[in-house]
Amino acid sequence: MSLEHAILGFLRERPMTGYDLKNVCFDESASHFWTADQSQVYRTLDRLETRRLVRAKRERQTSRPDRKIYSITDTGGAELDAWIARSDTPPPLRDPFLIRLRFAADLPDDDLLGLLRDRRDALQERLESLRVRSAEGSAEPRDRATLLHRLTLDAAATDVRAEIDWIDDSLELLEARIEQENPTPPGGQSRLFSPARGARGSVTDEGSAT
Amino acid sequence: MSLEHAILGFLRERPMTGYDLKNVCFDESASHFWTADQSQVYRTLDRLETRRLVRAKRERQTSRPDRKIYSITDTGGAELDAWIARSDTPPPLRDPFLIRLRFAADLPDDDLLGLLRDRRDALQERLESLRVRSAEGSAEPRDRATLLHRLTLDAAATDVRAEIDWIDDSLELLEARIEQENPTPPGGQSRLFSPARGARGSVTDEGSAT
DNA sequence: CCAGTATATATGTGTTGTCCTATACTTGTT
DNA sequence: AACAAGTATAGGACAACACATATATACTGG
Known part of the structure; x- marks a missing residue:
């Protein structure tokens, strides 16, 4: 265990x-x-x-x-x-968010995009707190223990950053597809998808772990 | 649930x-x-x-x-x-491997490096199988369900790739530090750490999946 | 003065997940 | 002929984890 x-x-x-x-x-x-x-x-x-x-x-x-x-x-x-000293197989990825996404085909466009953006925001916050903790440590760890500790922090940060990048790519893909599905009326009402950022507050949950 | x-x-x-x-x-x-x-x-x-x-x-x-x-x-x-439609907080990273690493300060050098390389190999394999599955899908998913399915695959692949990159960085750091801790004898036996690297290192990314 | 927070440990209970075994018949392999 | 593997469901046992509550006291802020 x-x-x-x-x-x-x-x-x-x-x-x-x-x-x-x-x-x-x-x-x-x-x-x-x-x-x-x-x-x-x-x-x-x-x-x-x-x-x-x-x-x-x-x-x-x-x-x-x-x-x-x-x-x-x-x-x-x-x-x-x-x-x-024992090697074992890396634990499988296990994320409810991906279940949501996998079955979100019928979700209204805005909800789908909102879901992704909420997640990105949460990850951004997490990344920030990791950055802070990482900065607390010395820039050049002298003993090996400190270096290893630092590496675990890096692992977490790398992971979060990768997820953020993936979300950004996904958002781009989805926004493009949505636009092409219901093309923008000539008037310029194209803001249906891009602008809602600040306004939307569909943060259903927001418990701080622990 | x-x-x-x-x-x-x-x-x-x-x-x-x-x-x-x-x-x-x-x-x-x-x-x-x-x-x-x-x-x-x-x-x-x-x-x-x-x-x-x-x-x-x-x-x-x-x-x-x-x-x-x-x-x-x-x-x-x-x-x-x-x-x-419910947003929730991303699950915390939870990986026994990072526990190992965090407390591996007293592990012999070779064991420590071996641990990292084993993990990288396992991740590489996983990435490969993800690539195969990703290639099975059509290049240009037409319906949204297929696209979303594809995105979850991308998420997994991104994640694995990020971990691999992190391991490669960590290996470099550790190898450098180990070298500096017990400097190479003049004879030129320095290859103890460097050799496996070049052989496979770059297969890591090369994103021509689709 | 009362509520909240910090120190410090313990237990009850429920949920989620893993491993193993049982049952029962068919098809394919050696 | 024996044996494994595929189709199909079910349940016991247990480990890991989460949530809640209990106990007891001291300190701090409104």
């Missing part, structure tokens, strides 16, 4: 509580390549502990609930190393 | 059995953006039927088990249309 190994990885960098794993590691540092629910983190830690891959030191606290500081064991480290 | 709507989408194109949904639709046509297990397909069909979104016509067969030919209902169609 991937989450197990991600946790082992973080714990090898430094011992930590489940709380920190969730709020610091997964929410801030790893969110661009793996996300995890709080309950899932704690349950996974339990499982790792019974399997002796991690060890917990209970720390008494008067004012707050006791903290359990987890650290990785030798067995855990060995398991992690073995897992890391 | 996405699978439900993918099934509704396929059933709207034509009534079908669960068997065909799995073996024709998901395995052959939709595998590049959504995959589904056989048991999952049948169970989902059951659920859709009890919710009256699809309807089954049982067809007696003497020699084989009865077929159940599912078709979409009006309610199902309405539900599908509503779902398609």
Whole structure:
């Protein structure tokens, strides 16, 4: 299981509580390549502990609930190393958006274009936040760990950028086709498709993950 | 749920059995953006039927088990249309490979490079099969459904290509850094890292798919 | 003063997805 | 004749993930 190994990885960098794993590691540092629910983190830690891959030191606290500081064991480290060295097949692309698109033939033109533009906007935002986080790191990472961390950020950014480019191409294709299907009246009312940008607010959803 | 709507989408194109949904639709046509297990397909069909979104016509067969030919209902169609028009946030990137990479600092150089090259090879293969499927379609799709289908293929291909490019960049960075960490002995054994590169590197893009 | 946020862990429950097995007959292969 | 593969559906078991709630306290802002 991937989450197990991600946790082992973080714990090898430094011992930590489940709380920190969730709020610091997964929410801030790893969110661009793996996300995890709080309950899932704690349950996974339990499982790792019974399997002796991690060890917990209970720390008494008067004012707050006791903290359990987890650290990785030798067995855990060995398991992690073995897992890391393993090649596996890349996960298949799995995106509800593509299902929508695949079956959107009967959707009104504006809705279809809106769908694509909404997605592009969302991706643009995501790219921006990746850029910010990427800029936070040093320009020239000195240790290998930092470089690898940077590379995962690059992977995410590359991915998002590619999707944006694909959407732009798709929009062009669709706009051209729509125009040719119902040709523009001579008057110049051609703006049916291109201009609506700012006006449309069909952002059905807009939950910020986590 | 996405699978439900993918099934509704396929059933709207034509009534079908669960068997065909799995073996024709998901395995052959939709595998590049959504995959589904056989048991999952049948169970989902059951659920859709009890919710009256699809309807089954049982067809007696003497020699084989009865077929159940599912078709979409009006309610199902309405539900599908509503779902398609809904914008949602793009799914977060979720890739075990990036976990590996993130924590691979202590991996021996060769293993690390091997990991990246294995992944690139796997992606290359995937890209090839996408190209083949893309070439099967007509060059100039006439109806919108075909165009949209094509676009989903493009999305998958774009995605894979972007990942390959990212890996190539990463390999270059890592190779340079490794070289500088343990400088090449004067004898000229420097080919440890460079050689595989030129052999295949440029097959990566070359977009003459259609 | 009350609400909200942060610290910290835990559990219940439901959904989605994977793997495996069972059934049953036909056709093609070695 | 034996065995695999194709047609066709079904269900058990389980892993992974998501959503919600519970507990307990301290601090901060309106």
